[in-house]
Amino acid sequence: MTAVSSSDANDRPVRTRFAPSPTGRMHIGSARSALYPFLLARRTGGTFILRIEDTDQKRFVPGAEQELIDGLHWLGIQYDEGPDIGGPYGPYRQTERRAIYHEQAWALVEAGKAFPCFCAPERLEKVRQEQLKNKQNPHYDGTCRLLSPEEARRRVDAGEKYVIRFKMPKEGSITTTDLLRGPITTENSALDDSVLLKSDGLPTYHLAAMVDDHLMQITHVIRGSEWLPSMPLHIHVIRAFGWQEPVFAHLSVFLKPSGKGKLSKRDKADAMKDGHSIYLGDMKELGYTPEGVLNWIALMGWGVPEDDVMTLDQMIERFSIDHLTPSPAAVNFAKLDHFNGTHIRLLSTEDLAARIKPYFIQAGLGVDEARLLKVVPLIQERLVTLDDCLDFAGFFFRENVEPNPDELIAKGLTAAQSAEAARKSYEILSSLPELNHQIAEPPMRDLVEKLGLTPNQVFGILRVATTGQKVSPPLFESMEVIGKEKVLERIKRAIAILEML
RNA sequence: GCCCCCAUCGUCUAGUGGCCCAGGACGAAGCCCUCUCAAGGCUUAAACUGGAGUUCGAAUCUCCAUGGGGGCACCA
Numbered sequence: 001m002t003a004v005s006s007s008d009a010n011d012r013p014v015r016t017r018f019a020p021s022p023t024g025r026m027h028i029g030s031a032r033s034a035l036y037p038f039l040l041a042r043r044t045g046g047t048f049i050l051r052i053e054d055t056d057q058k059r060f061v062p063g064a065e066q067e068l069i070d071g072l073h074w075l076g077i078q079y080d081e082g083p084d085i086g087g088p089y090g091p092y093r094q095t096e097r098r099a100i101y102h103e104q105a106w107a108l109v110e111a112g113k114a115f116p117c118f119c120a121p122e123r124l125e126k127v128r129q130e131q132l133k134n135k136q137n138p139h140y141d142g143t144c145r146l147l148s149p150e151e152a153r154r155r156v157d158a159g160e161k162y163v164i165r166f167k168m169p170k171e172g173s174i175t176t177t178d179l180l181r182g183p184i185t186t187e188n189s190a191l192d193d194s195v196l197l198k199s200d201g202l203p204t205y206h207l208a209a210m211v212d213d214h215l216m217q218i219t220h221v222i223r224g225s226e227w228l229p230s231m232p233l234h235i236h237v238i239r240a241f242g243w244q245e246p247v248f249a250h251l252s253v254f255l256k257p258s259g260k261g262k263l264s265k266r267d268k269a270d271a272m273k274d275g276h277s278i279y280l281g282d283m284k285e286l287g288y289t290p291e292g293v294l295n296w297i298a299l300m301g302w303g304v305p306e307d308d309v310m311t312l313d314q315m316i317e318r319f320s321i322d323h324l325t326p327s328p329a330a331v332n333f334a335k336l337d338h339f340n341g342t343h344i345r346l347l348s349t350e351d352l353a354a355r356i357k358p359y360f361i362q363a364g365l366g367v368d369e370a371r372l373l374k375v376v377p378l379i380q381e382r383l384v385t386l387d388d389c390l391d392f393a394g395f396f397f398r399e400n401v402e403p404n405p406d407e408l409i410a411k412g413l414t415a416a417q418s419a420e421a422a423r424k425s426y427e428i429l430s431s432l433p434e435l436n437h438q439i440a441e442p443p444m445r446d447l448v449e450k451l452g453l454t455p456n457q458v459f460g461i462l463r464v465a466t467t468g469q470k471v472s473p474p475l476f477e478s479m480e481v482i483g484k485e486k487v488l489e490r491i492k493r494a495i496a497i498l499e500m501l
Numbered sequence: 502g503c504c505c506c507c508a509u510c511g512u513c514u515a516g517u518g519g520c521c522c523a524g525g526a527c528g529a530a531g532c533c534c535u536c537u538c539a540a541g542g543c544u545u546a547a548a549c550u551g552g553a554g555u556u557c558g559a560a561u562c563u564c565c566a567u568g569g570g571g572g573c574a575c576c577a
Contacts (some may be wrong), residue, residue: 002525019577020577021577023576023577027543038577053577055576055577056576056577058576059528059576059577117575121574121575124574124575125574128574132502133502134502135502135503136502136503136572137502137503137504138503138573139573164577166576180507181506181507184505184506186503186504186505187504188507190503190504190566190573192573194574195574195575197575198502198575199575202577204575204576204577205577207575210577224571224577225506225507225570225571225572226571226572226577227571227572227577228505228506228571228572229504229505229506229571229572229573230572230573232505250506250571252506252507252570252571253571255569255570257512258511258512259511259569260514261569261570262570265546269559296513299512299514299526301511301513301514302513302514303513303514303515303516304514304515305515305516305525306516306525307525307526308513308514308525308526308527309526325507325514326506326507327506327508327514327569327570328506328507328569328570328571329512329513329514330512330513331513332511332513332527332528333511334511334512334527334528335512335513335526335527335528337527338526338527338528339527341539341540341542345540370572379539380540381539381540381541382539382540382550383539384539392539441536441555444536445536448536454536455535455536456535456536456537457536458536459515459536459537460536460537462502462536463536464537468538470537470538471537471538471539472537472538473537473538473539474536474537474538475536476536479511
């Protein structure tokens with residue numbers, strides 16, 4: 001698919017970046033745009049930086065930068081340089097670098113590669129509409145391109161509002177290379193005199209990102225495929241400055257689960273309804289682990305030849321930018337669940353205990369540390385999301401259980417027969433010196449046989465009686481944790497309920 | 502409308518001319534294990550978008566078609 005390898009970038013030490021704009025919530029797409037450059041940097045012993053592209057004052061969302069930082073932190077994607085921690089190439093927030101862009105834009109004007117433009121936005125809009133109507137590719141009509149440098153200078157000095165546009169060559173073509181797709185040739189005539197510096201003095205992406213990537217010595221630009229069409233412009237800009245070109249790799253977009261169309265607002269809402277979200281901020285609350293989420297997004301767009309289940313460290317070991325795939329990927333929440341469950345099973349007892357504790361507390365349950373440690377092994381392999389712990393183990397931390405009377409009646413038995421089985425069980429369990437599963441299970445199995453019933457029937461009654469639910473961790477292990485006294489008390493209560501039916 | 506990109510099981514993918522009557526993972530189905538639910542083990546179904554080339558030989562190279570995606574802002 002590609003004839004280009006990552007090594008011919010240049011021989012500079014690898015420096016990669018995640019350069020989001022703080023315009024909304026951090027979602028799985030941004031997470032993956034951060035992950036790959038991070039992995040490349042770590043894999044090669046390079047540097048990974050966070051840069052905030054906040055040049056659009058209109059779309060700026062307060063708090064978005066913090067959500068980005070929190071998201072990266074949660075995932076364990078650590079950056080070596082960034083707005084909050086500084087670094088040798090700062091500042092890392094573009095609004096704090098406006099003087100740099102201003103200077104660079106004018107340098108391009110001096111070099112005859114760009115020009116000031118005084119055209120009114122309203123007129124330009126009319127031109128656009130006209131071109132669209134004539135089925136033409138909308139583009140700048142070139143009015144100010146004709147101005148002499150002196151004339152332009154005079155009008156700027158006179159305080160007239162202006163933007164700076166790139167002076168795109170009219171003739172010829174340019175060949176650019178995307179690492180995942182190979183060389184792409186574009187006719188210059190299809191390109192526009194794009195705005196580099198806006199009239200508010202701030203740069204557009206086309207200028208800001210190129211300037212910063214150069215100044216920050218970025219060697220590999222890994223970004224979304226929405227930038228693929230503007231790569232020719234970007235290469236033109238870089239060459240106009242005479243700078244070294246980084247390697248470009250454009251990641252494909254995420255498609256909705258059906259694979260038809262990209263993720264939309266509607267899909268996001270639908271996903272949330274059945275316990276899924278594409279927003280990192282929701283993931284924790286929904287019971288997802290950073291390990292699970294990371295593993296999930298890593299594999300959408302990265303063809304790993306070996307084992308699918310990986311920790312972040314293992315990803316770093318195996319990462320290769322050459323194995324990124326150019327085609328769009330449909331999100332698959334079932335796979336997220338799978339990875340989440342798998343990573344939960346990989347956790348140590350202590351670790352998992354610490355992670356599920358907040359869910360119990362949030363549900364208003366008092367958590368006894370020692371008991372929690374005994375509960376974890378019973379539920380670990382049953383959890384898909386962390387908050388499932390409430391369903392599987394909530395009863396361990398409640399004073400009383402409220403069994404559903406109907407559920408106390410075993411399949412194929414009457415209420416009276418069920419009560420009888422419970423009574424017999426009570427006799428045995430209460431006669432035991434200690435209630436643990438090694439001691440309790442054998443005599444209980446004998447009882448089941450003597451009664452001519454199935455384990456399913458008898459244990460089912462006891463399960464509902466002692467846990468209050470039809471589905472629970474293994475019965476006798478659960479009883480052991482609950483404690484003999486309380487178990488007997490609950491069975492007694494169940495018998496009473498059954499006798500009233 | 503114009504420009505560009507992409508195309509292997511339902512989904513994520515392996516595959517860079519013979520090792521492929523296409524491999525893995527998720528999901529699905531079945532079986533085993535089993536006190537429920539899981540986990541685990543085994544098995545099965547499931548794909549090279551279509552058509553022309555190139556070649557002794559094509560999932561792999563070329564062209565066209567089709568489908569999907571992206572872009573055409575003083576947004577990123």
